[in-house]
Amino acid sequence: MKTYRPKQAEIKREWYIVDAKGKTLGRLATLIANVLRGKHKPYFQPDMDVGDFVIVLNADKIKYTGKKETDKLYQFHTNYPGGLKVRTLKWMLENKPEEVIRLAVERMLPKNKLQKRFMKRLKVYTGETHKHQAQNPKPIDSIVPMWKNF
8 A cells, every 4th residue: 555645736725823812932833833834634744845824913922931031042143253142032022023933933843945935834923913814814723623722
């Protein structure tokens, strides 16, 4: 018996919407990463791009536990001598709240050629509005019923 491999024309991409208000950052990022990869589909293949689009609203209203506000650090380098920059979670939420969710999801995806493709399908917004009404996004509860418990 052969393993079923979906053709590119057979892959149907859906749009899902997530409200991040009051949701824990790590649990939210895990759910988004799984939907972007397509792990909820019966024909999921780890080496194929079969995932869906995800819209995240209220990125600035996520919840975190413990002392992460001051202890969690985001580091990057400017590629200049002495260019190491360090930002706390508090600073990131005040200045770049979309980047917090984007980095959390990106770091949960596999580090291979598909990672950029997955990240292109993630749309993160700070407010209640988005510009993807024409795609008729469904709530994420329709594929992950346990999401209500987070």
